[in-house]
Amino acid sequence: MDRIILPEKVNRIIRRLTDAGFEACAVGGCVRDSLLGRKPQDWDITTSAAPEEVKSVFPHTVDTGIKHGTVTVLEGIGEDREAFEVTTYRIDGEYDDARHPREVTFTPDLKEDLRRRDFTINAMAYSEETGLIDLFGGKEDLERKLIRAVGVPEERFGEDALRIMRAVRFAAQLGYEVEDNTAAAAAALAPNLAKISCERIMVELTKLLVSPHPDELRRMSELGITAVFLPEFDRCMETPQNNPHHCYNVGEHILHSLTAVRPDPVLRFAMLFHDIGKPQCHTTDEEGIDHFHGHAEVSAKLADQILRRLKSDNATRREVVALVAAHGADLGETEAELRKSIAQIGPDRFPLLLEVKAADAAAQSDHRREEKEATLARWRAMYEEILARGDCLSLKDLAVKGDDLVAAGVPAGRKIGEILGRMLQDVLETPEHNRKELLLARHVPKKP
Ligand code: ATP
Ligand code: MG
Secondary structure (H helix, E strand, C coil): CCCCCCCHHHHHHHHHHHHCCCCEEEECHHHHHHHCCCCCCCCEEEECCCHHHHHHHCCCEEEEEHHHCEEEEEECCHHHCEEEEEEECEEECCECCCCCECCEEECCCHHHHHHCCCEHHHCCEEECCCEEECCCCHHHHHHHCEECECCCHHHHHHHCCHHHHHHHHHHHHHCCEECHHHHHHHHHHHHHHHHCCHHHHHHHHHHHHCCCCHHHHHHHHHCCCHHHHCHHHHHHHCCCCCCCCCCCCHHHHHHHHHHHCCCCHHHHHHHHHHCCCHHHHCEECCCCCEECCCHHHHHHHHHHHHHHHCCCCHHHHHHHHHHHHHCCCCCCCCHHHHHHHHHHHCCCCHHHHHHHHHHHHHCCCCCCHHHHHHHHHHHHHHHHHHHHHCCCCCHHHCCCCHHHHHHCCCCCCHHHHHHHHHHHHHHHHCHHHCCHHHHHHHHCCCCC
């Protein structure tokens, strides 16, 4: 059955347009996801109406990308209002580095509009009136679980190299294969990705990493895609780890660690980069055992460089770099030591670090696995207890504030920070010391 239940608002928009004498259908990702029984992220509508005609049919519209034929239609009243992109049938000119093709031509023919789309599974349209419109075998490719370019793959990747990354990204999201000719063209044209802006590459890389199959990064490496924007990863794929703790080379270990961690962007990027500096730190001892001394620090530095190069947002970059830097740290034996580790790494970041460590261990050999898992379990349990007790873990929770020190006669300036720092160390060691009078008595020198 090819019946899709369109949301009522989508039906209303389509009906309005067809009542006015135009063609209109839902199109692209929402049709694909509906056929798969997945909930679409958004519903896009394609129409024979020109942008000005779309605007004349609806009372509430926004000119989002009117040059490219896209009008946002606001449907519903008040709280219930939702935005839908309605785009005129179009043929794309050559794509440039931006999100949109350099020039577009409108066309009265739906077939032309579907032909410009990247993959068969993304090139289907649907309305209640027309049913499924599938001119390129998209449904069959959904059934065969194949990512296949619409038309001649070399041409399609030549028009817009980003599609090469999108092919692997969709394979990762859906658990599909890339059809052979499409894959061959992707490999042949991958160097063209150098022309694509970092922002667009970052969007695709992030979607791949948070997908159910982040290890599809392997395919990106095999097709020569990472060679363009992440050659550091290709080096990892060539770096062996002849060491009892490991059973994979560095790159494969990274791939396994990616699948072992929750699909959160910070965590997935942290796993991608946690060992990225290993090739630079590689030494082999007399017994032929590989070592990677200092690799956490080198990896953190590289992660910072790479994320800047790829124009990551600063918040993500900082979190990832901090986690990479700390990924191998010994968090301590005693509760006091653990509290100090938490304070140093940051109480908000700490639970993420435990997840990073667990994924790292899961992607290693079975050598001393039980011991590693027991240590992690102990840290987790101690951390829970520390949280449950509400132990002070940062200056924010310290019973003494800067103002209290000024009131106690400490001159404003560097001294204040130093004393607060000592008080925090004291309280991390002995949580019961987190009382104002006691801390002032212990750490503020008595006036003569
Ligand atoms: P998702 O939103 O889940 O990432 P999607 O298929 O909706 O997937 P979008 O990037 O939102 O992807 O694009 C919507 C539709 O526009 C696609 O389904 C496809 O038909 C078309 N499209 C998007 N980007 C390209 C491109 N670079 N080349 C050709 N067609 C594209
Ligand atoms: Mg979409």
